Amino acid sequence: MGCMRMYLNEVNLGQSVCIVKNSDEFYLSKRLIELGFYSGIRVKPLFSSLVKGSRAYDVCGTVVALRDKVAEKIEVSLVSDGEYEE
Amino acid sequence: MKSKEYFQQYKFALSGNPNVGKSTVFNMITGLNQHTGNWIGKTVEITDGYFKYKGSEHSIVDLPGTYSLCAESEEEAVAAEYIDSGDYDCIIIVADSSSLKRNLQFTLQVLRKTSKAVLCLNMSDIAKKNDIRIDTDELTLRLGIPVVSVTARNKADIKRLVDLAIGVADGSRKTFSVNDIKALNDIENTEDFVKAVSVLSKEISQYCIEDNSCSKVSLADKLLTGKVSGSLSMALILFLLFWLTAYGANYPGALLSNLFSFLIDKFESILLSIQCPYVLVDLICNGMLTTGAWVVSVMLPPAAIFFPLFAVLENWGILPRIAFNFDGIFSGCGVSGKMSLTMLMGFGCNSCGVMGCRIISSPFERKAAIITNSFIPCNGRLPMLLTLSTVFFSSGNNSLTGSFIAALLLLGLLVLSVLITLLVCKIMSGISKNRSDNFVMEMPCFKKPDIFKTIAITFKDKVFAVLLRAVAVALPAGVVIWLIANIRISDVTLLRYITDFLEPAGNVFGVDGVILNSYIFGLPANEIVTPVMVMSYTEASSLIDYSGVGELGVLLRSNGWNQITALCTMILCLFHFPCSTTLISIYKETRSKFVTLLSFVIPLITGLILCGIINLISRIFF
Secondary structure (H helix, E strand, C coil), rough: CEEEEEHHHHCCCCCCEEEEECCCCCHHHHHHHHHCCCCEEEEEEEEEECCCCEEEEEEEEEEEEEEEEHCCCEEEEECCCCCCCC | CCCCEEEEEEEEEEEEEECCHHHHHHHHCCCCEEEEEECCCCEEEEEEEEEEECCCCEEEEEECCCCCCCCHHHHHHHHHHHHHHHCCCEEEEEHHHHHHHHHHHHHHHHHHHCCEEEEEEEEEHHHHHHEECCCHHHHHHHHHHCECCCCCHHHHHHHHHHHHHHHHHHHCCCCCCCHHHHHHHHHHHHHHHHHHHHHHHHHHHHHHHHCCCCCCCCHHHHHHHHHHHHHHHHHHHHHHHHHHHHHHHHHHHHHHHHHHHHHHHHHHHHHCCCCCHHHHHHHHHHHHHHHHHHHHHHHHHHHHHHHHHHHHHHCCCHHHHHHHHHHHHHHHHCCCCCHHHHHHHHHHCCCHHHHHHHCCCHHHHHHHHHHHHHHHHCCCCHHHHHHHHHHHHHHCCHHHHHHHHHHHHHHHHHHHHHHHHHHHHHHHHHCCCCCCCEEEECCCCCCCCCCHHHHHHHHHHHHHHHHHHHHHHHHHHHHHHHHHCCCCCCCCHHHHHHHHHHHHHHHHHCHHHHHHHHHHCCCHHHHHHHHHHHEEEEEECCCCCCCCCHHHHHHHHHHHHHHHHHHHHHHHHHHCCCCHHHHHHHHHHHHHHHHHHHHHHHHHHHHHHHHHHHHHHHHHHC
């Protein structure tokens, strides 16, 4: 069971990943934590916007839209057998 | 809010994350016994109300929905300030049962400040459907406060919630401080505090929540965000919104206009019968009241349709999908996709569009949205655009080709207003150092809105409020217009002197002095631009209506109008200074004379430049 490290914007739609590390920018990181994007939490990209640039993610039971520029600051781990680790 | 005969007992406050159904809980508790206003000194809206319970009356405040009490934004500051004040008997923390893991963070932040609280787990029906089980007893132990699962629209559940809250307020239900939560007060560094809260909420979730839900994309989201279906559904929603507003307003508008004419005539007869001087009667009836009546009959019907429709789309969950879909366009111009919503609101009323910019968290993006909101033609300007495009670009008849051309032109102008908005935002973001491209937005699940309550509350909070503000400026404007049109110097009215003075400037921009003057007098309300124009051309002593587009076309053409004049007038209609109500809203929202001045100057300069270019091209080539 290997863990591939990648960033949230690189994850395919419908694939569950686990957050490893949030953004380094304080205000962005704070907002993301408050919305449920914190270490150990499972996230899944659901769908993309009509005009390219944003995607909607399932996190902690809610759907949150993030720009790709924000998602590329969130490090995640993809566990190859489909489970998530905490 | 005060009641008449009931004894005022306890004070409650509702708090929680956005989109947890707080307002639904509030509306169920208070009914329509509520009022929306601004928190003192701030632009944050607060709704307060009261409810009666077993012979007593209790007040309740709906605090702004926030993700945190760390006071980075005005909403957070207001919520934190209220909770710190201790001026309440119980805080009702509303959480979404389906996303309790996240909502616990805010709950813990509240509980570190007070234990006079109840946790209301809303949307419990949806949580049950998604196979999410919450151990409310364990949660009660770990949080130290009573916890109750509710479905907001269920009256019995709301009664249980109110019973618990009253119990905490009167002390019959005990609450206690939990050490782990109180320990959060010892953490001074905000970053460490936020992380500690997330760790504690995760720990509590592990013991209290069993989440077997399986996330999947809803059919509605697939429809609204799919490449083909998304474009079609967005276009359909926007088309229906505008078409219902424009088409639905015609008949009620005409009815209101006739009713007001009848009432003003009657009032005039009464005043004359009591020997009021004719000049005063004319000033009051044909000056002040006619202007006010005109504004109401043009503004009220579309506002009464647009705002409730907009509120239904908002409560349904459609609006965030619109912002999400179009964010890519706006991010390219350095602003947020949420601006698409404030622009939409601007179609109803620019003043409401400006106030709606509160949903944009970035200060720079909010200012850009506020400054450019008046590029979007409000309901007061759309009739003029429709009329002129019909009179001058559809051959003035009802043929299919003619009306198709007029509709295309109108659509082209609306697209132009959106493009210019984006261009100006791009220029502003290029000049400004304060740029943020961190678009993060929660997308609430689709909920069937309570249509009747939504319409009732929208009428109360938006439609009548906007109308009152407009009438408040239209009445004195009516007096000024009457004076200008009736005071004569050497047998020439002041109005004529002004329009003659403005004539050379008007000619530079492809219009005439009457048109320029009408826009100046339209500062109080855009609805009076056309009647001021008609009054000036007919040299009438008060505002008069035109009885049909054909008659209006004859009048305008006999005063030298051609298609270029009409086009330049329409461009000026789109791009000129905001109305006074909007300017006041801009100043109240930004507290900046500079931003208010920019909001006045930028649209005006844009309009004059475009008209100048069109006029120059027409003179060279035609």
